[in-house]
Each structure stands twice: as C-alpha cells, then as structure tokens.
Amino acid sequence: MNVIERLAALGITLPKPMPPVATYVPVSIAGNLVTVSGQLPAIDGKVAVTGKLGLNVSIEEGQHAARLCLINVLAQLETALPGGLASIAKVVRLGGFIAATPEFSQHAVVMNGASDLAVAAFGEAGRHARSTVGVASLPLDAAVEVEGIFWLG
Template sequence: MSDSIRQRVQALGLTLPTPSQPAANYINHVISQNQLFISGQIPMIDGKPAYIGRVGETLSDDDGAQAAELAALGLLGQLSAAVGDDLSRVVRILRLGVFIASSGDFQRQSGVANGASNLVVNALGDKGRHVRTAVGVCSLPAGVAVEVDAIVELQP
C-alpha cells in the first residue's frame, strides 16, 4: 500500500483538500519532538463551512457523522501537509478530539465521532487507530456541527 496520504484517501474515492488557513491567531500544526499537534478542523466544502447547526436539533446523527468525516478529511489534509505527504513519517495517530455541537439532551456523540474515526482508520490502516474523546458542546466556530483535532506520533 502507498505511503502517500493523498493516494490512500483517493483510494477511498475521496479528494484530500488543500489545507485551510487559520481563521484567527493560531497555526495549523506544531511539531514538538516526536509529536505533531494538528489544530481543530471544521467541515468545509469549497472553502466554506458546511453542516451548520446542532446535532439532535437541526441536524440528524447521520448529518453529524458526515460532518465529522468531512472535518477529518481536512485533518488528513493538514497531516499530509505537515509530513510532506509521507505516511512513513507517521508512527500512529495517538488521539482524536471530536467536538460535536449538539442539543443539551443529545447522548450519541460517540456515534457521530465514528464518522471521523472511521475515515482516519480506513485511510491510514493501523497507523490510524487512536484513542478518542467525543464531547458535546453548545456551539463551534462558524456554527458548524463538528470540529476535530489530533495528536500524532512521528518517527524520531
């Protein structure tokens, strides 16, 4: 299998997006020793925020999972840019943080977060297996339903 993250994503029938630029006073990623920290990514279509609303109110669980997958696709774009599209530089995804804008009584954040987890594992194989936090929040930037960040272990 290819060590190109872009080619692995294309094999799933998806297109790796060009990494988005920060919307405020932060940077896309930081490498510290053997760890790569990737800033939170929101679902974007053609450079515009997508899946606006809260899961359990205006969006269904399936909408939320699709938003999580789209945010994770952006995260893979950032990963690819950070490592020069070379998956051999990655030991594994250590942690995904998945934040879900949801109604106060919504309790299926884990199912929504699977949209992100499934894409990362399907694209990266065993290197994509990770620990995860799925957290319900009242709102996210641009009114989107999901934001995903990651911590990645890199080769020394």
C-alpha cells in the same frame, strides 16, 4: 497501500487546507509528536455542515461532518509535513467537539465518522485514543470540529 493510495481508493482527494480563523497555527510539531488544531467540516473553505445535533442536524449528517473534519486534518498534515502523510507512523488521539442540544447523547456515534476514516486510511496505525464532547456552539456554526495528535515515524 500507503495512506494516499488508501484515500484515493476511498474516493478522497485532499483539499487545500483552510487557513486559521483566529490566532493559532494549524499544525504544531514537537519532536515526533504532531498536533493538528481543530478543523471544521469545510469544503472549498466553506463550512458544509452547520447547526446542532439533536435539533437540525441528523446523526448521519454529523458523521459526514466528522469525516469532512478528519479529511481537513489530513490535508493540514499533508501540507505541513516535509514527507506529507507518509511521515505519520501512528494516529495517537482524536478529539471531537459536537455542537448539540443538551438532550443529545449520541456524540460517540457522530465521532465515528472521523475514527472510521482514520482506520480506513492508516490501517492498524489509525486506531487511536479519543475524546468526544458535546458543546453549545462551534466557530462559524459548524456542527462538528475534530483535532488530532499524530506520531512521526
């Protein structure tokens, strides 16, 4: 199965990508390296999971938010690349930002919502390096933001 077929088997249809909320491009291509700017957990252009982990967002809701973020990353790739997601040979790195209270320490568990989907969608090529950090706040009060670096094949 290719990545689109795998996503379909998971019940995922890629949405129309969100336009940038500030002065940046959603996707930047340099040779075979593709960087996708941070994406929020949006559905139909509206942030679906807001708040902070450790306060008013559960770990499960955070994982769902991270998954939504990655779906939006993939939507940006599908739209920006001439060959769409079929052009991606490898997920190189994902970066996760988790809006959380100072006491919250389960950032990695939350980010697994995105990482698990990357592996499910791309198979072994979806295994990636990753950084996950807690932050005081994110744009539009999003609970999670995910960015990615990909290799074109």
